[in-house]
Amino acid sequence: MIGHEFRSDAVPAAERFAHWQSRMHARMAGFAIREADPAARSDAGFLAEELEISLGGPHVSSRRISPVDLRREGADSDFDKGGYQFLVPVEGTLRTDWNGRAGVSRPGSAYFHDGTRLNSLGLRAQDGRGHFRTLTIEIPKDTLTLPPGSLRRLVGHDLPCREGPGALLTGVVSHVVNxxxxxxxxxxxRLGTAVLDLVHAYLAHQLETRTGASLDPEHRQHALLVRVVDFMRHRLADPELTPQQVADAHHVSVSYLHRIFRAHTGGRETVAGWIRRQRLEHARRDLRDPVLAAVPVHRIAARWGYTHAAAFTRGFRAAYDVTPREYRHGTPAASDDDRG
Incomplete structure (x- = not known):
């Protein structure tokens, strides 16, 4: 069993909403949380059923809950720093206010936001006395390799997910929680890696759909960045992956590729540096996977594009302050919180 469950029926009926409200306040400090219409709830009283599952970086959950309103009334909280979040209504309606933009999300869509400018959420049942059900997918911002400037075009919007990559993502998450x-x-x-890959595919699809047909130079550059990052992510195992190969595949010069990539990263990272960092992150994950415990370190290195074991060891030590072998065997300095 993975995940943690909460059921309000484990609490006396008169205390259920207050107990759940306290749980949510710990998670969403700065938000007022109220029942939408206590008089309209069922005879069984307030209901909240939650299953939360941590998948390494990604975090997925399912909720079934009586209608409630959440409204920001205080300063920023840890909720604002958590990352990106998809709210996927399964039953009922989600009413949102993000930075003054009102929206309504229903089954067949996913509301994408980052918390920083979320003003309110209204969770409504399909009928006056039912419940609201949702899937939630949370992704730390630093695990997404898509251009932040491009992602800002999607934040605070309702995205379709009845077909294509959106349906695949929500279907997989639904299966995981069920x-x-x-x-x-x-x-x-391992499930977290699969969910993260599907999130990338879904967001890249949405970005290309929204910007691909635009003649605006800035939109074309964002669309190109999305394709470039997606291209590199799927070829990390290729030892021949170089900035030149990436540029050739997208019919641009290496100098132009470097220019738009510097703009994407704020000058903090080169194309080659991005490839190296991603390879090391994937290798680090494999080194801690118990299923791969018998696989030699040099084979894990080769799996992620390293043809020379010594070069892999030097790069790994430079990034994480320990050798790959020390990391695999749990040297105290080799925690998952080490810099990446």
Whole structure:
């Protein structure tokens, strides 16, 4: 079994909303949380059923809840720093206010936001006495390699997910939460990798759909960045992946590729540096996977494009302050919180 469950029926009926409200306040400090219409709830009283699952970086959850309103009334909180979040209504309606932009999300869509300018959420049942059900997918911002400037075009918007990559993403997450008791704890990181890949595919699809047809130079540059990052992510195992190969595949010069990439990263990272960092992150994940414990370090290095084991060891030590072998065997300095 992976994940943690909460059920309001484990609490006396008169205390259920207050108990759940306290849980949410700990997570969303600065937000006032109220029942939408206490008089209209069912005879069983306030209901909240939650299953939360950490998948390494990504975090997924399902909720079934009586209608509530959440409204920002205080300063920024840890909720604002958590990352990007998809709210996917399964039953009922989600009413939103993000930076003054009002929206309504229904089943078949996913509301994408980052918390920083979220003013309110209204969770409504399909009828006056039912419940609201949702899937939630949370992604730390530093795990997404798509251009932040491009992602800002999607934040605070309702995105379709009835077909294509959106339907695939929500279908996989739905399966994970509905089958949580069939997975082992060691499956979590592998499932997280799959969810993160699907999130990238979904967001890249949405960005290309929204910007691909635009003649605006800035939009074309964002669309190119999305394609470039997606191209590199899927070829990290290729030892021949170089800035020149990336530029050739997209019919641009290497100097232009470097220019738009510097703009994307604020000058903090080169194309080659991005490739190196991503390869090391994937290798680090494999070194901690118990299923791969018998796989020699040099084979894991080769799996992510390193043809020379010594070069991999030097790069790994420079990034994480320990050798790959030390990291695999749990040297104290080799925690998952080391810089990446």
């Amino acid at each position: 089958s949580a008791d069939t997975y082992r704890p060691s499956d979590s990181a």
